[in-house]
Amino acid sequence: MDSYLTDLLDDDGLTALAAVERSTRPERLRLMRTRKDLSRRVQAGEDLALDEATRAVREDSTWRVSPPPPDLTYRLVELATPATAEAAKGALGAGTDVWVADLEDMLVPTPARLTAAHQVIAEVAGSRAGDPEPRVPTLMVRPRGLHLPEAHLLVDDEPVSAPVADVVTFLARCGQGLLDNGTGPYLYLPKLETGEEAAWWDDLLTRSEEALGLPPGCTRVSVLVETVQAVYQLEEILHALRHRVTGLAAGRWDYVFSHLRTYGHRPDHTLPDRDAFTMNTRFLRTYTEVIVRTCHRRGVQAIGGPIALAASGPFDESVAMTHARVHRDKAREAKQGFDGAWTLHPALVPVARAPFEDRDRLAGADATGRWRAQGEDEPQVVVDPEALRDVSALPGTATLTGMRTALRSSLTYLTGWLAGEGTAVIAGHIEDFGTVELARMQLWQWLAHETRFAEGPTMSTRLLDRVLEDEVALIRRRGAREDLLQHAVRLLRDAVVAEEPPAFLSVQAYEVLLTVSRSAGSLEGGSAA
Incomplete structure (x- = not known):
């Protein structure tokens, strides 16, 4: 074609x-x-x-x-x-x-x-x-x-x-x-x-x-x-x-x-x-x-x-x-x-x-x-x-609320992105792929260093999965398309738990987008040579 x-x-x-x-x-x-x-x-x-x-x-x-x-x-x-x-x-x-x-x-x-x-x-x-x-x-x-x-x-x-x-x-x-x-x-x-x-x-x-x-x-x-x-x-x-x-x-x-x-x-x-x-x-x-x-x-x-x-x-x-x-x-x-x-x-x-x-x-x-x-x-x-390089005096701390917000905004955005929406207003913020890249890298860093949140819990794969399950249920109740939501979950979780995180999640997301397009019969191929 x-x-x-x-x-x-x-x-x-x-x-x-x-x-x-x-x-x-x-x-x-x-x-x-x-x-x-x-x-x-x-x-x-x-x-x-x-x-x-x-x-x-x-x-x-x-x-x-x-x-x-x-x-x-x-x-x-x-x-x-x-x-x-x-x-x-x-x-x-x-x-x-x-x-x-x-x-x-x-x-x-x-x-x-x-x-x-x-x-x-x-x-x-x-x-x-x-x-x-x-x-x-x-x-x-x-x-x-x-x-x-x-x-x-x-x-x-x-x-x-x-x-x-x-x-x-x-x-x-x-x-x-x-x-x-x-x-x-x-x-x-x-x-x-x-x-x-x-x-x-x-x-x-x-x-x-x-x-x-x-x-x-x-x-x-x-x-x-x-x-x-x-x-x-x-x-x-x-x-x-x-x-x-x-x-x-x-x-x-x-x-x-x-x-x-x-x-x-x-x-x-x-x-x-x-x-x-x-x-x-x-x-x-x-x-x-x-x-x-x-x-x-x-x-x-x-x-x-x-x-x-x-x-x-x-x-x-x-x-x-x-x-x-x-x-x-x-x-x-x-x-x-x-x-x-x-x-x-x-x-x-x-x-x-x-x-x-x-x-x-x-x-x-x-x-x-x-x-x-x-x-x-x-x-x-x-x-x-x-x-x-000096981040030693940054105000604030990592919080469980911040971790939950990062998961929710990333999942919501990625699900919408796979459906064709390039920007989204989430909790008063304009999110695009750049802000999602930041969110998923923060999640990866907190997990990699087992960061202790201000509320007490320590970031772990178990905590990640528990909160992820809650956020998926919330997004599902809001009417997200199930297949796209599951793609978004896999994209995000794989990037967060990876020993070496991907340089750009957008590259992996593009590959998933192509898969979604193929399954919908809408992928257009072609050659200029």
């Missing part, structure tokens, strides 16, 4: 996709091996550190990134949602400066949903010209990370990489049209770890532009700083992408997940409940300070991370509390030097905007260029590995 991509791309587009996949595949596979090698070394006791081989890049104070295009110079608020028609409608009317159409953590990668996502993106891209509204958001697309496959199209009998599928499809369908409309194709790159990986993305974009007949360098990117490894390579990442990059964004919960994935096997890195600590804690504040200072040294915008809180319904006490928490968080980021911030809910756009506008108004600063003016005087950024 044909791949869903044959509905989105013509023969020339499919030929370009196959060519780009063939040319970028060997290096991508090498980079994945490099990730595993580094992970094994850290497991054996090695600590992450700056790369001596790239010292010259960091110490050279003369280089800067290319100036951003005009419609990416004012980015006080960026709204990230799944790339769906409903989310697009909400984003276009929210007053945000940027809409990030997410194809990764917030979208279930079924053929039907990916097809619909690319159609929505193309519709939004086609409406960029001549719109009189002052705050029609700039479109950015977040493709899937280089660790993810796209099983619905084969090149040389192997699945293409998801980022190749997403990027080539977006550029083929929207690239020239966006340029004709006075903007351009803009991407948010996820899950980068090193300058070498950034160079791979740059090569992917260069080859895609050439294969599709687009102007060289027309694709501009921002980078989500979502991994512990990337903080030691921010200057290298910016240098590799210096002709394309326009911003670095703090992916806070993915970063905490990465911290656990990197150091979770060490007992002294056991974290409390997710909601027990804030961005003011030492290891997270150090992370954000490195981002801000690196950005401003090189002439790049620093974008703060979102709080995973939902704000909907009538304005009552709970909504007011959510607004207050978001305002405090954005005021902290504005004071710290961030140039704007992400949010995940349209209703929170004006709440997130206010602290940055107040900061710039009081300072008499031009929000479109303040970050470029600082680069000339910004000293070399000092990366303190000890501070980046």
